[in-house]
């Protein structure tokens with residue numbers, strides 16, 4: 001049985017995923033995407049991103065529109081979609097519209113005298129400089145500005161994709177807004193930036209390492225703790241020489257500043273190393289986690305699939321006091337081994353009574369091919385057939401009861417042992433099959449497909465749905481959808497063969 005393979009039987013399955021793009025499209029498509037990689041647009045970038053005044057600005061691919069940021073075009077479609085599925089109280093939280101991006105992966109190109117730091121122009125590998133991006137947390141822009149000065153002053157060569165030459169390939173900037181020494185209202189504005197420089201060498205012993213250290217020192221001298229403007233949290237290096245589209249290599253080095261990066265989200269302190277997945281929109285993520293809690297009863301057991309560093313599961317573990325009756329409070333499943341360290345650090349700050357674990361595995365079959373889009377097909381299949389598993393378990397339980405009633409010794413002898421043991425195990429397992437499925441999605445198209453597929457099996461019905469503006473300026477919304485086991489209440493099956501004057505109900 002697939003579920004016993006996963007070892008994730010639980011009352012709750014929390015799922016979160018990201019839309020993964022075809023690797024042929026460019027560096028955004030790797031596991032480590034650069035910001036948002038979105039659909040073509042002809043009018044973006046004018047007000048969101050600064051450009052030379054004399055000629056039409058090149059368009060970065062980060063945003064698709066600049067008007068009505070609080071109401072993405074896709075919202076009407078989403079509202080209709082959920083209404084048709086019986087959820088007429090779909091809500092949408094428009095969240096913070098500017099300065100929301102607390103995590104950005106930016107390409108570094110151009111020359112040392114005129115560096116470009118930004119995103120690709122749609123459909124090309126031409127980097128568009130975005131020094132005043134309004135989506136970025138302002139301190140990301142300030143750190144980018146400082147980085148440019150350092151590149152020029154120290155004659156650092158930006159990467160040349162065609163030749164495979166140059167030194168600095170990408171930079172990841174992540175902002176922490178957790179600072180307990182400041183009043184809560186001032187923390188966001190005063191966020192500090194963790195800078196990860198992706199260096200074009202195998203490791204820290206390469207000939208260009210002196211320059212890497214000089215650049216890190218420059219950033220720290222001018223933006224570190226004792227500088228006039230304290231911008232930086234820390235500086236890291238990542239080493240990458242591959243010519244493929246994957247942004248990060250496997251080797252990370254902490255260079256300066258604090259090693260541990262803490263953020264406060266979903267009611268807990270979370271640790272995020274630069275190598276592990278982190279949500280870009282910290283504030284919107286916090287709103288989603290607050291909403292999510294309402295659907296998780298106190299004492300529930302949770303399996304968090306596609307868990308990253310386990311933020312969702314651990315937030316629930318702490319705020320919903322997840323219980324250990326089934327052997328765990330929260331179990332996280334994640335494919336990226338880099339997430340483990342951050343997960344363990346976060347757990348270290350939780351009460352010891354909370355029993356959480358992370359399992360490094362795929363949520364689909366146990367191969368390590370990540371899904372192109374949406375849920376792994378094997379996961380969808382398992383969720384679709386969940387009631388079958390339960391029905392089988394029930395029927396084997398009732399046959400096992402009949403077996404118990406059987407008095408004739410020759411029949412009892414024939415049915416001995418194996419059947420009894422098998423049916424008992426299956427029944428116990430079925431008791432802990434999930435009753436609620438919470439699906440958090442940033443890929444609207446794949447969400448619709450997965451949703452239809454789950455509902456068509458009749459094993460689930462859609463109970464609630466909420467949208468969040470995780471990426472203002474884009475067509476993307478984050479969806480929090482709550483599925484419950486079985487048919488919706490009031491959706492009773494008609495008895496077959498009997499005529500009824502009532503109108504037929506449309507299937508979901």
Ligand SMILES: C[S@@+](CC[C@H](N)C(=O)[O-])C[C@H]1O[C@@H](n2cnc3c(N)ncnc32)[C@H](O)[C@@H]1O
Nearest residue numbers: 016017018277306307308334335336362363370
């Ligand atoms: C969008 S991130 C969400 C992470 C986390 N839930 C959060 O919100 O911080 C999706 C995660 O799924 C992981 N992932 C992708 N395919 C997977 C698979 N087949 N099995 C397990 N994890 C997978 C990625 O490594 C990534 O950490």
